[in-house]
Amino acid sequence: MNTKITLLFLLIGLVAFGQKIPKDKKQLIASVENHKEELISISDQIWANAEIAFQETESSKLLADYAEANGFTVERGVADIPTAFIATYGEGKPVISVLGEFDALPGISQKAQPTKEPLEAGAAGHGCGHNLFGTASLGAAIAVKEMIEAGKIKGTVKFIGTPAEEKFFGKLWMLEAGVWDDVDVNVSWHPSADTKADVQSSLAMVDFIVEFNGQAAHAAADPWNGRSASDALELYTTGINYYREHIKPTVRIHYHIQDGGQVVNVVPDYSKLWVRVRNTDTKGMLPVFEQVKKMAEGAAIMANVDYKYSLVSGIRETLVNRTGGAVMQENLELLGPLEYTEEEIAFGKKIQEMTDKPQVGMDSKIYPFEETRENPGGGSTDVGDVSWNVPNINLGVTVAPKDTPWHSWAVVACGRMSIGHKGMVMASKAMSMTMYDLFEDAKLVEEVKTEFKERKGDDVYKAMIPDGPPPIGN
Numbered sequence: 483m484n485t486k487i488t489l490l491f492l493l494i495g496l497v498a499f500g501q502k503i504p505k506d507k508k509q510l511i512a513s514v515e516n517h518k519e520e521l522i523s524i525s526d527q528i529w530a531n532a533e534i535a536f537q538e539t540e541s542s543k544l545l546a547d548y549a550e551a552n553g554f555t556v557e558r559g560v561a562d563i564p565t566a567f568i569a570t571y572g573e574g575k576p577v578i579s580v581l582g583e584f585d586a587l588p589g590i591s592q593k594a595q596p597t598k599e600p601l602e603a604g605a606a607g608h609g610c611g612h613n614l615f616g617t618a619s620l621g622a623a624i625a626v627k628e629m630i631e632a633g634k635i636k637g638t639v640k641f642i643g644t645p646a647e648e649k650f651f652g653k654l655w656m657l658e659a660g661v662w663d664d665v666d667v668n669v670s671w672h673p674s675a676d677t678k679a680d681v682q683s684s685l686a687m688v689d690f691i692v693e694f695n696g697q698a699a700h701a702a703a704d705p706w707n708g709r710s711a712s713d714a715l716e717l718y719t720t721g722i723n724y725y726r727e728h729i730k731p732t733v734r735i736h737y738h739i740q741d742g743g744q745v746v747n748v749v750p751d752y753s754k755l756w757v758r759v760r761n762t763d764t765k766g767m768l769p770v771f772e773q774v775k776k777m778a779e780g781a782a783i784m785a786n787v788d789y790k791y792s793l794v795s796g797i798r799e800t801l802v803n804r805t806g807g808a809v810m811q812e813n814l815e816l817l818g819p820l821e822y823t824e825e826e827i828a829f830g831k832k833i834q835e836m837t838d839k840p841q842v843g844m845d846s847k848i849y850p851f852e853e854t855r856e857n858p859g860g861g862s863t864d865v866g867d868v869s870w871n872v873p874n875i876n877l878g879v880t881v882a883p884k885d886t887p888w889h890s891w892a893v894v895a896c897g898r899m900s901i902g903h904k905g906m907v908m909a910s911k912a913m914s915m916t917m918y919d920l921f922e923d924a925k926l927v928e929e930v931k932t933e934f935k936e937r938k939g940d941d942v943y944k945a946m947i948p949d950g951p952p953p954i955g956n
């Protein structure tokens with residue numbers, strides 16, 4: 483063989499070796515595969531439970547019990563939240579955690595089929611894929627635990643069960659209780675319609691309630707005796723809607739009228755709104771929040787009623803970690819893109835047809851590692867608050883067809899069939915491999931922490947929550 487050809491073969495061999503999955507990571511993948519049927523069963527049960535914020539009793543128990551059955555020490559009811567828990571295995575440093583959510587959304591019950599039909603009319607559904615979220619994260623923690631048990635890596639792995647992401651934001655109370663205080667790096671993911679290491683931030687936001695109290699009277703016979711709480715409500719929302727013209731395009735203001743009076747022949751003495759202000763960052767959100775809050779007083783003066791303001795909670799934008807994200811990206815690329823059957827692609831296309839989207843099927847490619855955008859848009863998450871307390875590495879994996887409307891029946895439909903299951907299993911593998919890298923490489927942990935410290939600056943974290951216990955049962 484001539485030298486040139488030998489060199490060529492050597493080069494091909496090196497490239498192929500570069501893409502080969504290392505032995506320990508193969509073991510992590512095998513572990514997730516071993517637990518796959520049980521993980522799918524747990525996810526399907528959480529899907530069927532569809533329990534909403536702070537009411538995830540059965541779903542939390544399913545995950546906590548499975549962690550316990552797999553040798554984790556489980557502490558339940560942390561931070562005075564009955565459905566919050568921490569599952570721990572191992573000892574010493576590093577401490578690597580993976581968090582999991584498991585709450586559903588009210589009113590979007592749906593069968594696991596590509597046409598809209600509720601499983602139970604008016605009931606809740608997993609329109610954000612949190613049945614897959616919590617289960618995949620626990621699967622990753624178990625795979626890592628098995629590596630610690632086998633003596634391949636040293637340290638502590640934690641699965642942190644975090645309730646009420648869709649409303650109230652349970653992680654805020656868990657952070658105040660110090661749940662992540664001893665954690666070096668946290669890993670998380672979110673179900674998505676595409677697959678990539680997630681290095682985009684999320685929006686900061688604040689939720690508050692405004693109530694107006696007036697005087698009831700007969701709407702025709704003696705309206706002059708009335709002071710209308712619904713007048714105040716209308717004046718308030720009118721003010722908010724005029725204000726929209728004078729705020730930055732990155733700001734979002736929403737309101738939900740929770741009580742606008744009961745009947746037409748009474749001057750309403752009570753009205754109530756849930757108001758939300760969002761922005762790319764907390765710094766830009768706070769002045770808008772203050773102004774919208776102040777406008778409630780103006781509306782109350784105009785309608786000659788009293789008003790009451792109450793904070794619900796507020797969350798931070800996410801601090802991204804590109805160092806950790808790059809490792810997650812490498813692991814995704816090692817795993818390679820998801821593959822779908824003809825039936826799954828047809829299921830996806832049917833959903834696209836039903837939601838007026840181009841019928842392109844599933845988006846299985848692994849997107850290249852992205853630049854972090856200044857204004858990412860999108861939603862908000864209380865993972866943002868975790869990311870100001872501990873470095874956080876994030877991932878998104880396809881569990882629904884391209885362009886699927888989120889928080890909708892279409893996501894619920896995919897969450898209890900093979901499209902959702904495949905994404906869940908992939909997320910579990912990618913996270914376990916990334917956690918393994920953190921256990922393996924102390925320098926990587928330090929680099930991830932250095933980036934976190936730089937981005938955080940001199941910020942002193944304080945959760946934006948009212949005094950008193952978490953709003954369980956509200």
Ligand SMILES: [Zn+2]
Nearest residue numbers: 610612647672
């Ligand atoms: Zn979600």
